[in-house]
Amino acid sequence: MKKIVFCPLSPNMWEGFQTLYEDIISDPDNKVWVIPVPTYRRDSDNNLSDCEYSLEGYPANVKITEVNNFSFETExxxxxxxxxxSDTETLGFTMHPFFHTTNLKRFTKNLTYIPYSCMKEPGCSNHExxxxxxFMLVPSGFYNIDHAIVQSENMKSTLMHLLAxxxxxxxxxxxSxxxxxxxxxxxILKRYNKKTVPHPKEWDSFLVHKTTIHLLCTSVLDVLENNRNLFVKLKVTMKKxxxxxxxVxxxxxxxxxMMTILKIMRPELVDxxxxxxxxxxxxxxxxxxESVTPTAAITFADKYIGDSCAVAVLFKSTGKEMDFTLFGDT
Known part of the structure; x- marks a missing residue:
């Protein structure tokens, strides 16, 4: 009997484990626990506040174990x-110290990291x-893990360059x-098609009779880097x-x-x-x-336009067409 524990940060991030979890629970020789991680806001003096710890909101087939009802040391x-x-390195955010890699590695010989967030892939040529x-790609906790599953072969190469x-x-x-x-x-994108992917009901009135669908994504980074120029491109694209x-x-x-971050970092752009x-x-x-994950949008879309953000990485994996010239092209 193999004992396996999943430690999700939030029900909104469960998709980052979902397919692996479903494969693992299909084997009767596996004993599986899902133990959500308490998270906190952390100020510059390392004081913790505003604990977030949700045991609800997970799919029906996911049995949740409350953190105090499981002994890592015993199991x-x-x-x-x-x-x-990122045990203590993320500004404004931290997990309960029990779930830091420095602690969890004491209880297993296979601490496996699966990052939820995808990243625009930087490549290895620009060393500077x-x-x-x-600090974003290989935080100190990377040296405590035994395995990692990352978004692409290119991302693996980038990490290898930094680590080795x-x-x-x-x-x-x-x-290895x-x-x-x-x-x-x-x-998870391989498991859905346009007929089976869960999506908001209010989309249906738009989707009916539409044979061609384009996906436009706007990242925070793109707005912060391009400011008002980005909004001009958005307006041009929308008019088209x-x-x-x-x-289409x-x-x-x-x-x-986006709005929350703009209010903090670019208040002059909020209006x-x-x-x-x-x-x-x-x-x-x-x-x-405005849904939690881009899975439905990626599944419905026939073509991607917009910036080279994390969603673009996921969309690229589908093999569908990507045309960055359509964004803002007059």
Whole structure:
């Protein structure tokens, strides 16, 4: 009997484990626990507040175990799957210290990291840029894990470059630890089609009789880097889709925390962003995707336009068409 523990950060992030969990529970020789992780806001003095700990909101086939009802020390799981390994390094956020990699590694010989968030892939050629984002790609907790499942072969190569450098011994070690096969957020896209993918009911009135669907995503990074120029491109793109909306349906998916982040980091852009949102809605241009994950939007879309964000990474895995020239092209 193999003992396996999943430690999700939130029900909104369960999709990052879902396909792996379903495969594992199908084997009667596996004993599985799902133990949500308490998370907190952390200030600059390392004080914790605003605990978030949800035992509800998971799929019906997921049996949740409350953290105090499980003894890691007694059970000594064969595998522990985690979604975050930035033990104390993420500004404003932290997990309960029990779930830091420095602690969890005491209870298993296979601590496996599956990052929920995809990243725009930087590649290995720009060494200076890679070093500037090292803290994001390989936080200190990376050195405590036994395995990792990442989004792509290219991301594995990037991580190998940072972790191993020119050392063949380190290359061989990390090559055996990191895989890009069966990354759950890509695997789940293979399990749905347009008829089976769960989606908001209000989408149906847009989807009926539409044979061509385009997906436009707007990332926080793109807005922060391009400011008002990005909004100009959005407006140009939306006007174009007004003219063809009888033939082509546009799904627009701005980052779910866009407004919150703009209020903090670009307050001067808040009114303009609200104007863009209202323009899109009032002209009934298409679907405004505010759902938790982009899975439905990716599944319905025939073509991707927009910036090279995390959703683009997931969309690329489907093999469907991507055309970045359509965004803002006059």
């Amino acid at each position: 000594q799981p064969d595998i522990i799957y985690v979604q975050n390994i 840029y890679l070093e500037s984002i090292r 450098g020119q050392s063949k011994a380190l290359f061989d070690e990390w090559n 630890k990191i895989t890009w096969q069966s990354y759950p957020r890509i695997e 889709y007004i003219d063809i909306k009888d033939q 349906l546009l799904i627009w998916r701005p980052h779910r925390e 303009e962003y609200e104007e863009i949102l209202n323009y899109y809605k009032s002209n009934n241009i298409g679907i405004l995707d």
